[in-house]
Each structure stands twice: as structure tokens, then as C-alpha cells.
Amino acid sequence: MESISSKSLSDYVRAHRPRVINGIALVCASVAISVLSPFITRYAVDELVSDVVRWPMILMYAVLYVVAALCSAGLALGMRQILLSLGHQIEYEIRRDVFQHLSRLDYTFYSRERTGDLMTKMTSDLNAVREFVGQGILQGTRTSVGFILAFSIMFYINVRMALVMLFLLPSTSLLFFLLLKIIRQRYEESQEQFSIISNFCQENFGGIRTVRGYGIEDRQQGFFARLNAHFIDLKMALNRVERPLWPGMGMLFSIGVVLIMWIGGREVIANRMTVGQFVQFSQYLFFLQWPMLALGWTINLLQRGKASWGRIQSILTAQPAIRDEEQFTELNRVDHQKVTVEFDEVSLELGGVRVLDQISLSIPAGETLGITGPTGSGKTVLAWLIARVLDPIEGVVRIDGQDIRTIPLDTLRRLVGIAPQEAFLFSDTLANNIALGLEETDLEKVFNAAELAELHTDVEGFPKRFDTMLGERGVTLSGGQRQRTAISRALARKPGVLILDDVFSAIDTQTEAAIQARLKPVVTTCTTLIISHRVSSLRHADRIIVLQDGRITQSGTHADLVQQPGYYRELDEVQRLQARLEHTS
Secondary structure, three states: OOOHHHOOHHHHHHOOHHHHHHHHHHHHHHHHHHHHHHHHHHHHHHHHOOOOOOHHHHHHHHHHHHHHHHHHHHHHHHHHHHHHHHHHHHHHHHHHHHHHHHHHOOHHHHHHOOHHHHHHHHHHHHHHHHHHHHHHHHHHHHHHHHHHHHHHHHHHHOHHHHHHHHHHHHHHHHHHHHHHHHHHHHHHHHHHHHHHHHHHHHHHHHOHHHHHHOOOHHHHHHHHHHHHHHHHHHHHHHHHHHOOHHHHHHHHHHHHHHHHHHHHHHHHHOOOOOHHHHHHHHHHHHHHHHHHHHHHHHHHHHHHHHHHHHHHHHHHOOOOOOOOOOOOOOOOOOOOOOOOEEEEEEEEEEOOEEEEEEEEEEEOOOOEEEEEOOOOOOHHHHHHHHOOOOOOOEEEEEEOOEEHHHOOHHHHHHHEEEEOOOOOOOOOEHHHHHHHHOOOOOHHHHHHHHHHOOOHHHHHOOOOHHHOEOOHHHOOOOHHHHHHHHHHHHHHOOOOEEEEEOOOOOOOHHHHHHHHHHHHHHHOOOEEEEEOOOHHHHOOOOEEEEEEOOEEEEEEOHHHHOOOOOHHHHHHHHHHHHHHHHHHO
16 A cells, blocks of 8 residues: 555546546547537538528527537536546545644654644645646646647638737747746745744634733734734735736737737638638637636646645655554553563653653552652653653663564553643543543443542533533633543553653642542552652652652652652652641641
8 A cells, every 4th residue: 555655646636547537538528519619600600691591501500509509518517527526535535644644743743843834734735736636637628628629620720810829829828937936936935824824823722811811912913913914915926926817818819809800801801711710710719718718727726736735745744753663563461451661771852952861760560650850850751751752762661571662553552541731632522532542432431430530520510411512622621620531531541551640730639639549449450650749649659769850869669768868858848848838827
């Protein structure tokens, strides 16, 4: 099967070769009938100006003309149905492949790409590609076949007049090619600016609480007005280049009409052509009016489509830094419980800064490990390495003695359940958000997970309980409810490795204690990492490590560490003092 990143736009079109051939055949047939219809007019006119008018022949020509017009209209309807629907089908396939590819790209890609830019490529740029495919094939075929057939017959009728019309084409082509490069450049600039606007809107709508909280609505509106004004300037600059195409074509056509009237009239007077031939030639001139205009439109579609396809390809050709190796094996176990996790001389850099430095750590199966340390010490990225959100620059991470780079990503990530501090919730029901990591929404697992996370009591007060729709990013929930939803989501899949990354920071101490009591039987069935700044969250762990500047500086139980001078004892003393002050106040 051909990889998505190697597919060109022509590959998508070739996959529908029968439809393309049928569509082009209908275009050719429609154009052929349109081109042959003036012969009917020619013979009818010659019949009318003859000395003896044969009315049965006139009636026959009229009937033939109507039949030809109906056939041409039917064929035109069919060709538009096939080719324009083909454009929509290919748009769907590209959008599907782009989304599939985006879902496989990793942290590195999304850290440098703007959401608004991606959305523009998935919408506006894909629309331009659809128009290029559907209308491009339709009008491109119609124009080229129309020119060939019409000019062939025009040369057959009168070489002199045909040469005059043919002389106008280089002028038309010159006008097009002078503007093509400028059109493409300005279109790309306008699309880039539209991406900036989309990203600005996405950030402001997503952070509306912050915008309103700081009272900067007017300032943001001013920023948006400037971005929008620049976008309008770019679009107007594009329009100033595109605008001469249609008037230029109209002017050339008008010149052609004048020349045909002058030369053709002289030919008729000199009896070198009949009145019917003159009318027929004039009909071809009018027939060519749309192809000449469509030529400019088609070339414009070509430039827009090529520019937009180039922007879409920047997504399709991006390769994830984290991907399955060519050689991999499944985990050597039936159930994924109580796995052993090992870090062997692991180092990691982000943005040129070493955040983990030669970490060696073994977490036995079923152990609950607490991790703490100052902000930026590498606690979260240590957990990310287990799920291969990132790969170390040095060293190896192993699960049950197996290098995780040899484990398929899908298998590895089904094994790990992560509850982050800032949980991302979708605009969906609460049940579907909790069941996100399951193959399907299992309400029993959802209820059990919510009960373990002390969320069930809150759910009883919701209007539709677990069927309650959450706002974007879970905006309808409090911070504590969002964190407990994240805990429920991680627990619902019954992972082999459970990672709780500072998930109690927005939860009161009483609720935290209740959750920990419910989690005691759960954590014995899996390997658990608890990342926290709260001693109350760490004290019951089997072992606690302290990370400072990317290194493990302390390791032991809560009882051991509070006896040792260092970060953990200072953290415990500060939090004990805070608790006493809160109690006395």
C-alpha cells in the first residue's frame, strides 16, 4: 500500500481513472455536438437565402438544432455531475488522509505548528484543491477540445479569417503568463495571513477567560483589526492582478468580432464564402468566447490549486520523530498488569537544554513510585518517556526488560494510562470523555472509574448525569472536576502503568484523601507513578524520588526522606507549617 506522504495529487486522481475517463468522454461529446451545431445553422441560412426556400428542409434543420441542443445539455449535465462530484470525493480522501497523518505526528511537529494554520490547510486550501481537480479537469478539457475542434473547422471554412483569429491567441497567452507568477505569489501570501488570523481567533476563543479576566478585549480587537486589514490589503493586491484577465479577454474578443465582421463581409461580397458560412464562422467566434474566458479562470484555479496543494503537502511529508521501528515485537505477556519499568542511563534534551541527565531507575512491577522536585526538574518528561511521547537522546527505557522502541506504539500506549494536570476534555458527553481510551463506551467501566475518582457524587447533580455534554475543553466543569475526569479516564482502561501527573493540585485535601483511599486496591494491580508537589499525595508511595536539575538527588520512603536534609524534608516542613497556619486562621 502506498504511503500517504509519497502520494501526489495525480495519484488521488488516478485512483478514480474510470470516472475521469467517463467525465472527459462526456465533455468531448458535449463539445463535439456544440461545435457541429453551427453546420445546421449554416445550411439553414443558405436555404433561407436561396432562390427557392424549401420549408420542409428548414423544419428539419430546426428539429435537428433542438435535438442537438438537448443532447448537448444532457451531456453537459452528466459531465458536471461526474467531474464536480469527483472533486468533492478527492477532497474527502485528502482530508481523511491529512487527518490520519496528523493523528500520527508527534509532540515535535505540534510544538512548531500553529493550530490556526493547520485549520486553514484543512479548509480553505482543500477547497482550492477541490476546485482545481473538479473544475480544472472539466474546464481544461472543455477549453482545449473546444479550441482544437473549433479552429479545425474554422480553417476548413476560411483560412484567412482563421489565421486572423489564431493571431489573437498569442496575445491572450502573453497576458496570462505575465500574471501567473504574481497571482501565485500573492495567493500564497494571502493564505498565510489567513492562517495567522485563524490562529489568533483560535487562541483568543480558547483563552477567552484570560482575555476577559485581564480586561483586554479592546486591545485584542485592535490586534484583530490590524491583522484583518492586512489580509484585506493582500486580497485586494491579488484582485488587482486577477482583475485584468476578464476585461482583457473581453477586449480581445471584441477585436475579433470587428475583424470577422470586416473580413467576413468582404469575403461574402466577393462570393468567396456564403452567408451561411459567414454565420457559421461567427458562431464559432461566439462559441470560443467562453473557452477564452474559461482559460483565464482555469489557469487561475491551477495557480491557486498548486499553491494550496504545496501547503497541504507540507503536512503529508512531515514525518513523526516517534514512530514504530521496522523490527518490533509484542510484549511477552498475556495481561498488562504489574509491568516492570526501567530507565538505563537516560538523558533527554528539549530546545537544546538537557532536562534529564543520566537517569538510572528501576521500578519493580506493582510498585507505587512518588516523584517530586522543583518546577522544571524533569518530572513530567520522565513520565512521557514511558509512553514514548518523547525518545531519549541517550540510554534506554525498558518495560519488562524490553526496549520500548521495539514495542508497537499502539500496544505500548494501550498499556499506559496518563492523567495529566491539565486534562484536555472534548465537546462530548462526560461518559465518552471518560471512555476515551476504551474501544467503545462501556458504562460499567465508566461508572466504576468515576467512583474511584470521587466524581460520581458530582455527576449526580449534573442535568443528564453521565450524558451531560461538556463545553469546549470541559469549560462547564470546575478545575477539580476536570482533574477527577482525567483520573477516571486513566483508570477506566485498567492500565499496566498508571501515571498521575499532579492531578490533585486543584482538588481539596479531603477529596484527595478519599481518592487515595479508593485507589489503594487499584494501585496494587499496576505499576504507578505519582508526580506531585504535595507531600500528602506522596507519603503513601512505596518509594519516592526527588528530581533536581534532571538528576535523582534523593530516593527512599517518606519516613526515610523526612529524616534526611534536602529538598523533600524542606517541602514537608513548609507544607506542615502552611497546614498549621490554615488551621489556626
